[in-house]
Amino acid sequence: MTLEARILARVGDFELDMELGLSAGELVAVLGPNGAGKTSLLRALAGLLPLSGGRVTLDGAVLEDPAQGIRVPTEQRPIGLVFQDYLLFPHLSVLENVAFGLRARGMARTPANREAGRWLDRVGLSAEGERRPASLSGGQAQRVALARVLALNPALLLLDEPMAALDASTRAEFRRDLRRHLESFRGVRLLVTHDPLEAMAMADRLVILEEGRVLQSGSPSEVTQHPRSRYVADLVGVNLFRGRASNGLITLAGGGSLTAVAGPDGDVFAVVHPRTVALYRTRPDGTPRNIWEGRAADLDLEGDRVRVRLSGLPSIVAEVTPVAVRELGLDRGDRVWIAVKATEVNVYPA
Amino acid sequence: MALLTRSRRRLQSSAPFLIVILAGAGAAFFIIPLLGLLLRTPWTSAWQQFGSAEVLAALRLSLLASVSATAIALVLGVPLAWTFARLAFPGRSVLRALTVLPMVLPPVVGGVALLLAFGRRGLVGGWLATTLGIHLPFTTAGAIIAETFVAMPFLVITVEAGLRSMDTRFEDAARTLGASRWTVLWRVTLPLVRPSLIAGAVLCWARALGEFGATITFAGNFPGTTQTMPLAVYLALESNPDAAIVLSLVLLAVSLAVLIGLRDRWLGAS
Amino acid sequence: MRARLVAALLVAIAVGLVSACGPMAPVSASQSGLNGTITVFAASSLNAAFTRIGADFEKRHPGTIVKFSFAGSSSLAAQIQQGALGDVFASADQPNMQKVIQAGLTSQMPIVIARNDLEIVVAKGNPKHVEALADLARSGLVVVLCAPAVPCGHYAAQTLQKAGVSVKPASQEADVKSVLSKVALGEADAGLVYVTDVKSAGNAVEGVAIPPALNVVAEYPIVILKDSQNRALARAFVSYILTDGRQTLARYGFTNP
Incomplete structure (x- = not known):
């Protein structure tokens, strides 16, 4: 089972233009900031947002191809969509919610209710069938929404920010829970989220979406080790630079340069972890190949570390211990020497 | 004493004085006329009036016509409201304005308009009479049409607002x-706008029950066929004001009973 | 075109000047010493005739103003009983006049100023060939009458009874104008209304006379109210109606008492 999607769609001024390939058994997370087009992607796949171009096929069957005038209506697509706030029908009981899709597809009331009851049992809510959705906790509502979709045995399962409606304190628990339920599902699974932790904890593969375009795709470790956008670099908490490399010397797009020990020539990304950035009151001697002077623009205590935002050529973020800050007598606005070893500059092609 | 001042202060801070005054005046504006009606009621002769065949016929006809008008308004008005709320088409705002026009049109003018449309010499009335043998003026069906014409806009705008929100x-x-x-319409949309549907139907029914001008103009006035309660009240006012007051009270009691009953049953008296 | 516009403007200005001068004229111009204002409650059917008479009266007695409040006789009677302030009441029937008299709100006996005959009203050209009261019982003929509660309905019932005709009306209208408009719009084939109404309705309808022997005559009594604030003027107005006003009433289709 595979999904092949080339999606061109417009919502007002916003344009979604991306390609996506998913295979069965894979759990892919589309990660991006709010407004990146994540929900539009799901709506387009579900047929709720018409494509202006491109083509979507699921297991070889064309779901939508505007050029050929093909558009399978939403209700006929073998796709299950779990909405961000679950959208359980408030006027129906929990059991009727789960049975809704079965009934809509022509199953009689009695077998539909029996089947729905089995699914409620599977998500551990067999006792809650008569309740109204409004009386459920967030986690229970999520499981009902999942059961409602899984009961239809869709070929493609879409989840829109499945954890967003949950309490932060209970998220970890429910994430494990959700992962367990998703593992039992054999179709293609796609989840969109703006929460990197959620994406990395759940997904086999990440797709980074920003302003309607795919910036990067790969396993969580690939993506975090080789960020290709400011968004990902910020998420991971590393310094990301872009520039032109020639024999280990990288001329940065934003001004300044960095020296690395190895790496490709041409357009490159360079990543420097804040913990490898050293700070000095006076110009240091010795090994570091990258030494430049900057000004401490901001100091932030984060956990047991202080993040120091430094402006200079280039600007960079350093992470040092509170003890080091005291020894340096560092304060906002102070001039300081910045040193990064060439071995700590991680270079890869752009 | 301290307790008293504290509770008074709390009352003031939660409800601005001016608002309370105006709200009180607003309530009095509704209550005083009703009180006038009640105090002037000739209670001794009221019971005789109430039981008379003519009053019962008018009451029966009023209920039949207003319920029928509400049913027609539901069948035609809900699709209309859905169209206004969900479909974008050229001329929608003009069409919407036209369909709610009966709310501002003097009902008597509405009655004349209905005559010009469905009357014997009306735009479609002639055709209705010759091909289908349907005559609307001077018939109960005509009274129902008149009430529907005036009352349906209340349903349409209420349901449209519900659908939009x-x-x-x-x-x-x-x-x-x-x-x-x-299936979506029947099992999701309509159940979700049920409060608006009920509110719209109740408003529509209440308006139909009190309808006078369009009915008397289009359907005329004949006891048992087209003389609804408001018509009976108006005519009684000409000859026997006491009877008119009693009839008004009956109309009032029936509408109050239905409105309160519906509120408890469906709108949840919270 | 422009010349005519200028002329029209000049006329308008001239008229404006003249009328603006009006109030400057001596107030006590009336030789009879009458001045001030009276309010006359009058039945709707008197509207056209009384408006004319009122204007004539004011011209005859400069400095006087006659205000009218036209409505159905029973509404007027109710208003007067509820304390509406006025000087003269002219009813379209005796029962409503009796109500006001019995309430003790009059200062003298009423005087009948006019009579109004009933007539069969039909569409112009009389397409259904209605010639007599008996024709109203014909099946297939749509007849509308006034409701028995209002004077015209009361009179219609009496007339039909006299003629020995039993009519099943399609509708009992709330007032005589509604009967007239149902016939004018073609919804009804015939109705029973006052002669004055047929006369004022214009071209859409025409009347079929009812023989005097079968006709029921509506009487219009007038009375001066007890609370009149200008009794002299009220008396002058009533006597004007009984003398010079008669011709005007006749012109509008009323018969003299």
């Missing part, structure tokens, strides 16, 4: 679960 993603969710558009 509803979260349409529930409809999306239903479609992703395999529901056809028809």
Whole structure:
């Protein structure tokens, strides 16, 4: 089972233009900031947002191809969509919610209710069938929404920010829970989220979406080790630079340069972890190949570390211990020497 | 004493004085005329009036016509409201303005308009009479048409507002679960706007029950066929004001009973 | 075109000047010493005739103003009983006049100023060939009458009874104008209304006379109210109606008492 999607769609001024390939058994997370087009992607796949171009096929069957005038209506697509706030029908009981899709597809009331009851049992809510959705906790509502979709045995399962409606304190628990339920599902699974932790904890593969375009795709470790956008670099908490490399010397797009020990020539990304950035009151001697002077623009205590935002050529973020800050007598606005070893500059092609 | 001042202060801070005064005046504005009606009621002769065949016929006809008008308004008005709320088409705002026009049109003018449309020499009335043998003026059906014409806009705008304020993603969710558009309408959309449907139907019914001008102009006035309660009240006012007061009270009691009953039953007296 | 516009403007200005001068004229111009204002409650059917008479009266007695409040006789009677302030009441029937008299709100006996005959009203050209009261019983003929509660309905019932005709009306209208408009719009084939109404309705309808022997005559009594604030003027107005006003009333289709 595979999904092949080339999606061109417009919502007002916003344009979604991306390609996506998913295979069965894979759990892919589309990660991006709010407004990146994540929900539009799901709506387009579900047929709720018409494509202006491109083509979507699921297991070889064309779901939508505007050029050929093909558009399978939403209700006929073998796709299950779990909405961000679950959208359980408030006027129906929990059991009727789960049975809704079965009934809509022509199953009689009695077998539909029996089947729905089995699914409620599977998500551990067999006792809650008569309740109204409004009386459920967030986690229970999520499981009902999942059961409602899984009961239809869709070929493609879409989840829109499945954890967003949950309490932060209970998220970890429910994430494990959700992962367990998703593992039992054999179709293609796609989840969109703006929460990197959620994406990395759940997904086999990440797709980074920003302003309607795919910036990067790969396993969580690939993506975090080789960020290709400011968004990902910020998420991971590393310094990301872009520039032109020639024999280990990288001329940065934003001004300044960095020296690395190895790496490709041409357009490159360079990543420097804040913990490898050293700070000095006076110009240091010795090994570091990258030494430049900057000004401490901001100091932030984060956990047991202080993040120091430094402006200079280039600007960079350093992470040092509170003890080091005291020894340096560092304060906002102070001039300081910045040193990064060439071995700590991680270079890869752009 | 301290307790008293504290509770008074709390009252003031939670409800601005001016608002309370104006609200009181607003309530009095409704209550005093009703009080006048009640105090002037000739209670001794009221019971005789109440039991008379003519009053019962008018009451029966009023209930029949207003309920029928509400039923027609539901069948035609809900699709109209849905169209206004969900479909974008050229001329929608003009069409919407036209359909709510009876709310501002003097009902007597509405009655004349209905005569010009469905009367014997009306635009479609002639055709109705010659091909289908349907005569609307001077018939109960005519009274129902007149009441529907005046009352349906109340249903349309209430239901349209409900449809516009509803979260349409529930409809999306239903479609992703395999529901056809028809199933979505019946099993999701209409149940979700049920409060608006009920409120609209009640408003429509109440307006139909009190309808006078369009009915008497279009359907005329004949006891048992087209003389509804408001018509009976008006004519009684000409000859026997006491009877008119009693009839008004009957009309009032019936509408109050239904409105309160509905409120308890469906709108949840909270 | 422009010349005519200028002329029209000049006329308008001239008229404006003249009328603006009006109030400057001596107030006590009336030789009879009458001045001030009276309010006359009058039945709707008197509207056209009384408006004319009122204007004539004011011209005859400069400095006087006659205000009218036209409505159905029973509404007027109710208003007067509820304390509406006025000087003269002219009713379209005796029962409503009796109500006001019995309430003790009059200062003298009423005087009948006019009579109004009933007539069969039909569409112009009389397409259904209605010639007599008996024709109203014909099946297939749509007849509308006034409701028995209002004077015209009361009179219609009496007339039909006299003629020995039993009519099943399609509707009992709330007032005589509604009967007239149902016939004018073609919804009804015939109705029973006052002669004055047929006369004022214009071209859409025409009247079929009812023989005097079968006709029921509506009487219009007038009375001066007890609370009149300008009794002299009220008396002058009533006597004007009984003398010079008669011709005007006749012109509008009323018969003299």
